Amino acid sequence: MRIGGIDINNPILLAPMAGVTDYPFRILCKEMGAGIVYSEFVSADGIIRENAKTLDLIHFEDAERPIGVQIFGGDARVMSNAARYVVDSFKPDILDINYGCPVPKVTKKGAGSAALKDLCLMDDITSAVVESVSDIPVTVKMRAGWNDDSIIVPKVGERLEKIGVSAIALHPRTTKQRYTGKADWRYIKELKDACSIPIIGNGDIRNMDDMIRMFEYTGCDAVMVGRAAQGNPWFFQNAVAALNGEPEPTPPSLLDIAKTCKRHFELLLENRGERTGANLMRKHFSNYIKGFPGAAIFRQSLVTAPDLNAMNDALSAFMQAAENE
Ligand SMILES: Cc1cc2nc3c(=O)[nH]c(=O)nc-3n(C[C@H](O)[C@H](O)[C@H](O)COP(=O)(O)O)c2cc1C
Structure with missing residues (x-):
């Protein structure tokens, strides 16, 4: 086209x-x-x-x-x-x-x-x-x-x-x-x-x-x-x-999702600054983190994290859990 x-x-x-x-x-x-x-x-x-x-x-x-x-x-x-x-x-x-x-x-x-x-x-x-x-x-x-x-x-x-x-x-x-x-x-x-x-x-x-x-x-x-x-x-x-009539690609693993969250977050902080970037990311976290066992707990801790440090900690915990999957 x-x-x-x-x-x-x-x-x-x-x-x-x-x-x-x-x-x-x-x-x-x-x-x-x-x-x-x-x-x-x-x-x-x-x-x-x-x-x-x-x-x-x-x-x-x-x-x-x-x-x-x-x-x-x-x-x-x-x-x-x-x-x-x-x-x-x-x-x-x-x-x-x-x-x-x-x-x-x-x-x-x-x-x-x-x-x-x-x-x-x-x-x-x-x-x-x-x-x-x-x-x-x-x-x-x-x-x-x-x-x-x-x-x-x-x-x-x-x-x-x-x-x-x-x-x-x-x-x-x-x-x-x-x-x-x-x-x-x-x-x-x-x-x-x-x-x-x-x-x-x-x-x-x-x-x-x-x-x-x-x-x-x-x-x-x-x-x-x-x-x-x-x-x-x-x-x-x-x-x-x-x-294209090709087979369905393998769905993303939990680790793929966690890595994507991290990359998105880093780019957003770089592009929009810490305050705006962290605020904008809350919505994205709630969109990414759903549909798997325990999602609600990780989502909650990321979306309600009061500041950037708390958000980074919550993201590390999610990444750790994904790596142990
Ligand atoms: C959160 C959100 C923000 C949107 N912002 C815009 C926008 O800035 N410009 C626009 O043309 N449409 C906007 N839309 C409408 C979408 O582009 C689209 O037309 C609509 O969601 C229907 O498509 P969908 O059923 O695939 O979601 C927005 C929709 C949503 C859900």
């Missing part, structure tokens, strides 16, 4: 997830075979103000390429300036626009999925961004509509394609649905039928069967996986094998 001029090795992409798809996690997923990884959504306002914490979210390494940086905002001029800033300063392979975030704090400002109920705004933002970063592909990640009475796919796909968007990722829930109910894959199929640009299917892929079913039912060019990859970068090696 190609997006713009970019070759994608595997059509299985890591979904952008705030607080999850940090640089260490993206590296791990990329090593396991993810075809594209994305930053979490980054505020266009924060980018143009050169807010240090905002810019930290964009940091990536060449080993992650091809990588997409996702931005959000409700003002076309700010979005186009932010897009230009990101491309000039960080040189990602893809610039992605967020039209999917359902959180009221974001949509109240006209950002995220607010554009689903104001297609003129969506046109303005998209055109401004496509024009300002014409040197790299611009993609869009969106939901199916604001609510059940205002579904905008597949029609909006033709509009976005005409404006110059290079691919669309669709999470076919509505804004009002948030994460309830089911993603309605019918909309992915309709969007694929209506567009010539690559369509990326997203929503409710929990295992290999779901992934194969989404490809077969919708005809999408790639799939994007979010929650099923949390604490499970191995998802991507299984997915690549399943897609």
